[in-house]
Amino acid sequence: MTTIAVFGHKKPDTDAIVSAIVMTYWLNQQGIDAKSYRLDDINQETKFLIELAKVRLPELLTHLEPDQLAALVDHNESQQSTAHLADAHICYLVDHHKLGDLTTTEPAYIRFEPVGSTSTILYHMFMEKNLLISQQMATLMAGAIISDTLNLTGPTTTDSDKQALQAVIHLAGIHDTNRFANQLFDAKSNISDLTDDALVTTDYKQFMFSNKKWAIASIETVKPDVVLSRIEGIQQASELIRQRDGLDYMLVIIVDILKQQSWAVGSNDAQNEIIEQAFNTRLNDKLLDLGHLVSRKKQFVPTLEAFYAK
Numbered sequence: 001m002t003t004i005a006v007f008g009h010k011k012p013d014t015d016a017i018v019s020a021i022v023m024t025y026w027l028n029q030q031g032i033d034a035k036s037y038r039l040d041d042i043n044q045e046t047k048f049l050i051e052l053a054k055v056r057l058p059e060l061l062t063h064l065e066p067d068q069l070a071a072l073v074d075h076n077e078s079q080q081s082t083a084h085l086a087d088a089h090i091c092y093l094v095d096h097h098k099l100g101d102l103t104t105t106e107p108a109y110i111r112f113e114p115v116g117s118t119s120t121i122l123y124h125m126f127m128e129k130n131l132l133i134s135q136q137m138a139t140l141m142a143g144a145i146i147s148d149t150l151n152l153t154g155p156t157t158t159d160s161d162k163q164a165l166q167a168v169i170h171l172a173g174i175h176d177t178n179r180f181a182n183q184l185f186d187a188k189s190n191i192s193d194l195t196d197d198a199l200v201t202t203d204y205k206q207f208m209f210s211n212k213k214w215a216i217a218s219i220e221t222v223k224p225d226v227v228l229s230r231i232e233g234i235q236q237a238s239e240l241i242r243q244r245d246g247l248d249y250m251l252v253i254i255v256d257i258l259k260q261q262s263w264a265v266g267s268n269d270a271q272n273e274i275i276e277q278a279f280n281t282r283l284n285d286k287l288l289d290l291g292h293l294v295s296r297k298k299q300f301v302p303t304l305e306a307f308y309a310k
Contacts, residue, residue: 004034004091005068007061007082008118009075011204012038014046014184018144019073019118020058022137023094026122027071029131034071037061039082043202045188049143053136064088074118076100079206094121096156097297116156117148123164138171143184150220150257151181155295182222185257189221196230196237200252207301210308212248215241218296220255227254231286234265251275254287255294264288278307 006024008016020036027034036058042050050057064070064084071092075081077100090104094111096118104110113121119141126133133141145165149157152165165177174180191199204217217238221227227234234252242250252265264275266286275281281288293299 002033002069004032004071005037005061005064005088006034006071006073006092007037007039007058008073009080009205010039010082011201012040012042012046013074013203014043014049014147015117015119015144016074017042017046017058018049018140019094019122021055022119022122022141023071023073023092025134025137026125026129026131027092030129035059043188044190045143045147045184048184048187049140052143053139055136055140072102076102078102079208094118094125096121113160115158116152116154116161117145117164119144119148119168120158120161120164123168124160133168133171135172138168139174141168142172142174142177142180146177146181146184147188150260150294151178151185153260155298185220185222189223189226191221191226191230196233197241199227199230200234200237200241205296206245206247207304209304212308213246214249214251214304215245215247216296216300217250217252218255218300219252220257222257224254224256224259228287231265235267235286238265238267249274251300253290253296253300257294260292260294262290262292262294264290274304274307278303 006020008020017038024034024036038058039061061082064087066087068088069091070088072090073094076093076095090108092109096113096115111121142165145161149161152162169177200217204215206215219227238250238252249271253262255262266272266283272283275288279290
């Protein structure tokens with residue numbers, strides 16, 4: 001297959017979907033045949049952004065042909081990718097997470113940068129090639145950078161993210177960045193149509209810590225009271241998901257975007273004890289206060305890695 005399949009991780013957030021679309025555009029601009037895909041349904045924030053930018057939602061990737069060329073964005077761990085990845089040849093890999101377990105059969109274009117969003121890296125790639133960014137692509141990139149960095153307030157934010165956002169906001173013709181960010185976060189916080197299972201798995205990634213299989217779900221919201229009102233349903237859904245996905249532990253974290261604080265949802269005694277020790281907190285009324293930690297990539301995952309490294 002000569003067409004490159006471009007896709008982000010399972011349970012995609014906004015940056016995963018946007019970076020697949022924008023990476024495809026970057027390739028197409030250079031005369032390279034590529035098509036964007038997604039691995040799961042999208043969340044309400046992504047839906048809002050896709051409709052605002054008036055672009056087509058990538059098709060669901062159901063399989064990969066033998067020797068299919070693949071470009072991975074916003075992830076580089078096999079457990080976060082398609083189950084069909086073994087059939088593919090990875091020829092591009094663009095990500096802002098730590099190095100995972102993926103390998104390539106041949107030399108590939110690999111781009112990692114320690115920034116807050118894959119879309120920031122893609123902005124750099126456009127600039128290096130002197131390629132134009134359309135208004136539609138700029139709108140998507142602005143939304144993805146805002147989403148992943150919590151409007152440049154999160155701990156993963158870098159000067160590169162700030163510079164990239166300023167540039168794409170201008171190209172998108174967005175006059176009020178904060179208003180745009182609030183629209184995105186309001187859309188993300190609309191959970192009225194989500195089942196408890198969907199609420200937990202909308203932003204969900206699996207990890208191996210030592211020999212234990214974890215999943216960490218992040219529920220980012222500007223309306224934490226609405227999420228907290230469903231705490232019992234979240235707990236029940238989390239246990240069912242843990243059993244269904246063959247997990248040792250299923251950690252759900254509720255993040256208040258505006259106040260920059262978070263809580264882990266109480267689980268079984270064994271998991272609660274780990275969270276208490278790792279994060280120096282205590283279970284109180286079904287929640288464990290994690291203070292001002294808000295980033296799975298930079299705070300939650302490293303804390304658990306450090307716990308298991310003791």
